Amino acid sequence: MEDVDARLVSRFGAKAEGWLAEVPAVAARLATRWGLVLGDLFDSGASSVVMRCQWPDGTPAILKFSPDKALLTKQVEMLRLFAPSGRVPNVLATDAETGATVLEEVLPGTMAEDMPQTSLPQQWGELLAALHAVAPPAQWPLDLRGRFDESFARIGRRLSEPVIGARIDQATWQRAIQRCDTLLDTQDRVVLLHGDLHLGNALDGGPSRGLVAIDPKACIGDPCFDAVDYVVAGAGLEGVEARCERVATACGLDGDRLYAWSRVVAPMVVIAQLTYDGPEPVIDELLALTW
Template identity: 35%
Template structure:
């Protein structure tokens, strides 16, 4: 029998994200799994470790081919992800959407083998990824704006900051100022399809394509946003960040290095807050804190 038990810490995290209604949704999960298994002729093999917004399951299709079934308590999350994945269907570096269920927001996704998460990518590989995320046509009318995504991220950050160790290092005024600056950035610049959550944890090693992007939180706005985590990766001094930005801009002429630096400054606090809650003395975290506080 499939074990759907949630670790208490995971349950707390998901309730924090979706509210107490998560428990009601979770209680209906066996019924939902059964309905989708019948619809797509699937054998549900095992649950995957729960993410921040979904429960994912290893499944086997009727022809024996492995796949993943991804379920979320908030159907709109799955609906927007499906929209983005269809726009990226020609990209060799984005997970393939087999089918989706509009009512529940469920996604049936092609398996990625071996599917281990990357630790880090050279800037040259990051450039390949970012170029592959620029489709010829963006579903502008079907997705939220990057401005909405940025506002949501700062709301999440406030929740993670309030009453936690990060309060000792970052004050509310700084978060408000950085939010205002980020919203101004999001309102301008080029417009295209943005992944919205592109970090090493959402890139898997693939035998077929080298690496594969998963779990978009898509929006329409400045695609430069997707470079933030990659140029900040392992940076402990400003010159590290500047070198990464310069190299990425050389490889992708559409990337404005000044805008990318501005994005890093305005979102550094968003990245720093959960890290400060875990380990405020980590060198990368200390750099993020300095970057968040600095005025450039």
């Protein structure tokens, strides 16, 4: 629980400490209300606390809390949006006022990065086909351009940090922005995107279900975007270019556009690698994509 505390305090400040102190009592109250059997603490992210639990009918589930109630409400909305695909966890209950929700636990739940890599491209293609078949709601307010405007502004501030600025300069950052603008201006097909589909956000749902996506940041845009994080994760392994070819073929995507998107996100991934002391060969391969 100490790691969870540290992550939440880092994100939300000292106010998170008081919120965390109330979590056990709130969990007990919701368990009584919804008939849950509470279990152990589950892997929690930077914005939430997650506990295993059991739904009254025996369904394995997770109880998720966040001090950012608006964020949790939006996540629930996006999960319900993708529900017709069958490729996201089912929402079993939610309490927006408390900032809590109960979701189906995805089982066996192995993250995609830990699954056999020979069959993963095909499974990724099947996941994208299911997610992208969901019709975007009328006037959905979030699109890929807005997503990148926010990302470039937020992440770009880190170029002032000496460790980051020594590897990525403003010229490199501007090239990425220009490449992004070119791709956004030439989208000839847009779909409802998961919007944050990295290898940690796709879980094994078993042979009858396939991959299941968690934590969507739904937006409308180029279908290639939902494969780009998988592609750049090939750096230091088979290589980004080789993985791009395999993934584009398996997913029925334009390989040239997918590779171009990898060049857009490469400097962002480099910043993440530098932040968490990633291996130099991976950083070097990603930096080469930025030229």
